[in-house]
Amino acid sequence: MFPKASLIQFLATLSIVSTIGVKVGVCASPAANPIDMSQAARDAEPEPQAIFGDIVACTDANLSGDCTTLGVTSGVCTCFTGNLAGLNDQVSSMEFDLGAGATCTLYEDDNCSGGSVFVSNTGIINNFQDIGFNDVMTCFKCFQG
Numbered sequence: 578m579f580p581k582a583s584l585i586q587f588l589a590t591l592s593i594v595s596t597i598g599v600k601v602g603v604c605a606s607p608a609a610n611p612i613d614m615s616q617a618a619r620d621a622e623p624e625p626q627a628i629f630g631d632i633v634a635c636t637d638a639n640l641s642g643d644c645t646t647l648g649v650t651s652g653v654c655t656c657f658t659g660n661l662a663g664l665n666d667q668v669s670s671m672e673f674d675l676g677a678g679a680t681c682t683l684y685e686d687d688n689c690s691g692g693s694v695f696v697s698n699t700g701i702i703n704n705f706q707d708i709g710f711n712d713v714m715t716c717f718k719c720f721q722g
């Protein structure tokens with residue numbers, strides 16, 4: 578016969594094994610997993626969009642002053658609100674590091690509206706005065722090439 582202490586230890590070990598067994602069973606069964614989504618739920622989710630490059634927006638000409646680097650997602654209107662509000666109506670130069678064929682439109686007003694400038698070359702615009710757009714930009718939208 579087992580000494581009593583050993584038997585308790587054995588039962589405790591058995592109980593841990595059995596708990597692990599149940600957990601593994603739950604994980605292995607998608608239907609029982611509460612974070613598993615149905616196909617319909619997955620279809621309803623917006624496609625996650627990938628950042629395909631960066632822009633650097635600066636408050637002074639020649640990429641000087643306060644410069645902020647932003648990841649760019651194709652087709653998404655990004656506006657200088659919230660934690661980007663410091664750039665609103667302040668941008669004077671920009672660098673576009675978006676790869677060949679990318680295009681951007683820079684907008685004067687909220688929600689990618691109002692006056693705009695189309696940028697088809699990726700590179701640097703050293704002085705927004707040269708494109709008649711100094712200290713007015715509020716939003717931009719870029720497309721991957």
Ligand SMILES: *[C@@H]1O[C@H](CO)[C@@H](O)[C@H](O)[C@H]1NC(C)=O
Nearest residue numbers: 637638639640641669703704
């Ligand atoms: C920007 O750099 C160019 C070339 O070095 C210079 O001629 C120009 O004066 C600079 N512009 C400003 C506003 O600093």
Ligand SMILES: *[C@@H]1O[C@H](CO)[C@@H](O)[C@H](O)[C@H]1NC(C)=O
Nearest residue numbers: 654656686687688689690716
């Ligand atoms: C932004 O523009 C889109 C497209 O015109 C429109 O559907 C949306 O309501 C606008 N959002 C705001 C906050 O103005």
Ligand SMILES: [Ca+2]
Nearest residue numbers: 685713714715
């Ligand atoms: Ca503006």
